[in-house]
Amino acid sequence: MLGGLLAILFCQLLGEILVLSLDIPVPGAVVGMLLLLIALMVQGEVATGLRTAGEGLLKYLPLMLVPSGVGLMVHLELIARDWLAIVLALVLSTVVTFVVTALLMERLKKPEERVK
Amino acid sequence: METPSVWLILTDAPVLWLVLTIAVYMAAGWLNQRCGRTPLLHPVVVSLSVIILVLKLSQVSYDTYIEGAAFLKFLMGPAIVALAIPLYDNLARVRDLLLPLLVGCVSGALIAALSAVGVAWALGAGNVTLLSLAPKSVTSPIAIGVADQIGGAGSLAAGLVLITGALGCLIAPLLFRWLKINDPAVRGFTLGVSAHAMGTAFAFEYGAVAGAFSGLAMGLTGAFTAFVLPWLMLMLGVTAG
Structure with missing residues (x-):
């Protein structure tokens, strides 16, 4: 499992290095995810240790978001000023994005049904 | 109220947070479990509200808090990398759906950013708010980076991202039923x-399957947004200056 964790961290490290040296505005972890995916495709299987480590991390993904969310407290004044705009923007935009994406995907995946 | 000195000592110990x-x-x-897993009481939203309240009441700054909680924030990086595993497990499905996935990701990301900025702009929100709203549909590590880069406030963006996430989970069951979406791949992708x-x-x-597609969608949307949003905001003339 430690080996699995090391593999994950190593992919992240490579990702961070790539992002820094190529000066691209994408988080290193996202590049790391692509690198790990490529490595898995080359290898053709997920080693047990890697799976244990990875699934263990994913299980607690929501917990990891909490500290960033607490950062809202720094902006309470800004939120108090623009709260109506923020709330309406979030609600409307989330609903619109959701509906458009879902319908688009549903349509595009079955072209034969669209012709009918 | 007499503050016990132990509390003072403890607030200095990062592990407390x-x-x-x-x-x-x-x-x-x-x-959340007791309440039938309602997204109204999403564990993340409940947790951050309670913690903000505790910090405000005990007059502890966010900087002090994050010193202890940074460990959890750090784990977000490896967790994002680990998303490659469920993705790999469902690679065949991803290959079948490659075109709809790309189209869905690009249009979803653009609609999310433009509609949020548009509505808030129409209601007279300031530019810092607009620039922090723009990346609200992408995962927080990306949103924080993008918001800071384009002149928004990273930590505000992080909070808006979380509220968006809770909203998304809240409306998901209703909208899936209403739109008759039953394919787990489409459900997951839309959520991501x-x-x-x-x-x-x-x-x-x-x-x-839904989880893997959601992870894929999150990664694709995040990467696409990180590349495109700075240009988009420049084109719209929304700047921090």
Whole structure:
């Protein structure tokens, strides 16, 4: 499992290095995810240790978001000023994005049904 | 009220904030389970509200808090890398759906950013708010980076991202029923595009396929947004200056 964790961290490290040296505005972890995916495709299987480590991390993904969310407290004044705009923007935009994406995907995946 | 000196000593120990975060999160998870997993009481939203309240009441700054809680924030990086595993497990499905996935990701990301900025702009929100709203549909590590880069406030963006995530999980069951979406791949992908990591965590409740597609959507949308949003905001003339 430690080996699995090391593999994950190593992919992240490579990702961070790539992002820094190529000066691209994408988080290193996202590049790391692509690198790990490529490595898995080359290898053709997920080693047990890697799976244990990875699934263990994913299980607690929501917990990891909490500290960033607490950062809202720094902006309470800004939120108090623009709260109506923020709330309406979030609600409307989330609903619109959701509906458009879902319908688009549903349509595009079955072209034969669209012709009918 | 007489403040015990132990409290003063403890507030200096970063591990206190780690303990508080995990304990509150576990309690919020338990509460959520008791209430039938309603997204109204999403563990993340409940936890951050409780923690903000505790910090405000005990007059502890966010900088002090994050010193202890930074460990959890750090783990977000490896967790994002680990999303490659469920993705790999469902590679065949991804190959079949490659075109709809790309189209869905690009249009979803653009609609999310433009509609949020448009509505808030129409209602007279300031530019810092607009620039922090723009990346609200992508996972927080990306959103924070993008918001800071384009002149928004990273930590405000992080909060808006979480509220968006909770909203996405809240409306998901209703909209899926209303739109008659039953394919777990489409469900997961939609959740990942519109509600990032929280959507992905939620998508796993529809099974591993939904979770994997959600992770893919989150990654694609995040990467696309990170590249395109700075240009888009420049074109719209929304700048911090």
